Amino acid sequence: MELTSQNSPLTDEQARQLNELLKGLEDHQVDWLSGYLAGWRAAQTGQPAAGAAAAPAPGASAEAPSLTILYGSQTGNAEGVAEMLGEQASARGINVKIVDMADYKPRQLKSETFVAVLASTHGEGDPPDNALDFHEFLHGRKAPGLKGVNYGVLALGDTTYEHFCQTGKDFDTRFEELGATRLTERVDCDVDYDDPAEAWIESILGAIEEKAGATAQTAGAAPGAGVATAKARYDRRNPFPAPVLENLVLNGRGSNKETRHLEFSLEESGLHYQPGDAVGVYPQNNPKLVAAIIEKLGLDPDESVSLGETETTLSEALQHYREITVLTLPLMEQWAAYSGDDELQKMVDNHSTLTEWMRGRDLLDLIETWPVEALGADTLTGMLRKLPPRLYSIASSQAQVEDEVHVTVAAVRYETHGREREGVASTWLSDRIEDDATVPVYIDPNKNFKLPDDDDAPIIMVGPGTGVAPFRAFMQEREERGAKGRNWLFFGEQQFRADFLYQAEWLNWRRQGLLDHITVAFSRDQEQKVYVQHRIREQSTEIWSWLQDGAYLYVCGDADAMAPDVNEALIDVIAEEGGKSREEATEYLRELAREKRYQRDVY
CATH class of the missing domain: 1.20.990.10 (NADPH-cytochrome p450 Reductase; Chain A, domain 3)
Structure with a gap:
């Protein structure tokens, strides 16, 4: 919002000059200016400016160190630890700025003093979607020298993968190559990351205090620092015992699959969620x-x-x-x-x-x-890692179901290496929990998979199989909001008669006019298999038209095959309909991701 004489105490000319100045400033310059003005005000009046932290007068050096926390997160774990680090740093009098890597201007990195990098690894050693540009810039020829920058890296990953914590390792190595000074040794966390993450937080904050010569008593904490943020009583470390309300099979007779719809009660838990979030479930082994x-x-x-x-x-x-x-x-x-x-x-x-x-x-x-x-x-037990929770995309909107949370679970059963195998959580939920049982759950927020704030914006949802779950939540939410934006679902499964998950609900939304298009691909209903990526190419002209109208693209489901295939199909659509080269189409899709108009929840 631009300043005017109508919305501020400034004259028209003062507002114009300030607007021009602010347009040309980068984030770190704005931060410095706000501190300078607060210090200037304090010097004039002898009192801190209203609502501002105590700041040094012009020319004085700041006592409190400033820490920039950068996170790259696919499911929200790295972001959660980043917020925990931010809270503890603020409580110790450190000025904190927490930034999604997708929103950070990499060129200002050389101006930082203290930087904490928290990065998860996606798939086989790849950066998460929101860290792609930052990772690429830092490893490119335009990366700046980082002499004078002090940093620490927390890497999150999964030791079942060969390239464990590779993204965090990449950042740690590259910062050092560019001349930055390591504050504390990198810590590589497995799926059970709570304890090592807390130890790393203590280590890096201690190193910052020692390096800056600041302590909690002298660092000039911002107002409210040290006051605990109100949080839900139940979380990842203290799950809520949620009663099971429903446990229904969604597939019809003759299906090769067993997909279940489960409903849990959150009554008296204080837990809240948004469409796009996941619910963590602590299962039991067979x-x-x-x-x-x-x-x-x-x-x-x-x-x-x-x-x-x-x-x-x-x-x-x-x-x-x-x-x-x-x-x-x-x-x-x-x-x-x-x-x-x-x-x-x-x-x-x-x-x-x-x-x-x-x-x-x-x-x-x-x-x-x-x-x-x-x-x-x-x-034996000392050699084994903790049984981690399993995350399921939430299939409901709390605006509609209130004190409930719904999930869509495919029972995993297969044979390999001469033995029958099964998914831990999926078969526990399908086969072994009683009707009156409780299941330990918590909410896992996902800020990288959210409906647009603009209810008039069109959305295209691609969710084969259980990937359709969050889009059921999206539709419930848009229904409750009275959103006017157009909605288009691409859904795929094996058989139309047996595997059309939530068919009655989709068709009802279609009749109501809330769902403008539903495009399906049932792979086993014809001799040649047809998948959602084939339907995307068939609908290329209209998809391109929706994108030109500002549509948001969402993809949820299998990360190994479906998501890359859909990505390729989207590049083909953009290249063909937009008259672009493959490189230009790829960059166009990357730009949609930067604008939060291309979001993926893949696993």
């Missing part, structure tokens, strides 16, 4: 697999084990607290040391070979392939 592992090792299921502050039995530990269906690199390294097997050690030394062997195998496979004698119960 007791049959637990029993097989314990029997194969010759251990007592009732033997007491210590899991930090928790004392429980071995059987309970493996069922409720430890990961046993997925193998990790640290586990394989420890197992090789215990087994003394030369073949396994050679495999561990070659991560590519090891990762390939691990794929589709579990702890029982490892025990059967490379037996270890006299392995104690505490040693």
Whole structure:
């Protein structure tokens, strides 16, 4: 909003001059100017300016250090830790600015003094969508020298992947190459990141205080610093026991799949969510697999084990607290040391070979392939990582369902390496929870997958299979808002008669006129398989027209095949209809992502 004499105490000429000045300033210059003006005001009156932090008079040096926190996050974990770091830094008198990497101007990096980089790794070593441009710039020829910049990196990843925490490693190495000084050693976090993240936060804040010569007592904290932000009582570390209200199979007779619609009660939890967020579910391992592992090792299921502050039995530990269906690199390294097997050690030394062997195998496979004698119960549980929560895209709008949250879950069952396998959470929810059970849940916000603020903006939603879940939430939300923007759904599954998830609801929204288009692709209903990417190409002219009208693009679902195929189809549409080269079309799509008009929730 531009200043005028009508909306400010300035004259027209003063407002014009200030507007011209502000247009040419970058973020860090605005921050400096606001501090300067507050200090100038304090020098004139002897009192801090109203609503402003105490600031130095002109020419004086600031006592409080300033920390810029940059986060690159696909699902919101890195953003959550960034906010935690920001809160603790502010409480210690450090001036904080938290910035999404997608919104940060990389050229101002050289002007920073203290920088914290928090980055997750997406897929096989790729940066998350909102970190792509920053990562590319920093590794390009235009990256500035960073001498005088002090930094620290927290990397988030998953040890089941070969390129564990690769994005964080890239940033750590590149900052050093560009001349920056490392404040504290990089920490690489697995899916259970809470404790190492907290330790890293303490380490980097201590290093900043030491480097800046500032303490909480002398740093001149901003107003309100140190006051805890009000948060929900229940969160990732303290999930809410949500009663199960509904557990229904969505597929019809003859389907090859089992997809369930579950509804949980959030009554009295204080939990709130927005369409696009996910719900975290803490599952339980199959007791049959637990029993097989314990029997194969010759251990007592009732033997007491210590899991930090928790004392429980071995059987309970493996069922409720430890990961046993997925193998990790640290586990394989420890197992090789215990087994003394030369073949396994050679495999561990070659991560590519090891990762390939691990794929589709579990702890029982490892025990059967490379037996270890006299392995104690505490040693076993100490080698295993915590059983992590599973995230599911929320399939409801709280504006419509109030104290409920809905999810869409596909039961995962398959055979590999001579054994029947199953998804931990999906089959627990499908097969083993009772009608009156409670499920430990929390809300996992996702600010990178949100409806446009403009209710008149058109949206195009691509959600095959369970990827349709958040779009059910989108439609419920737009219905409640009375949004006038056009809506177009692309949905794909195997069979029209058996797998059209939420068919009655989509058709009802279509009859109401809320859903303008629904384009479907049922791959098994004809000899040649047809997927959503094929339908996108068929609808290229109208898709391009919607994009020209300011449409937002959303893609949800499988990250390995569907999302790249849809991305390619969109590039083809833009190139063909927009008369662009492939490079220009790719950049056009990247620009949509920068504008938050191309958002993906892929897994």
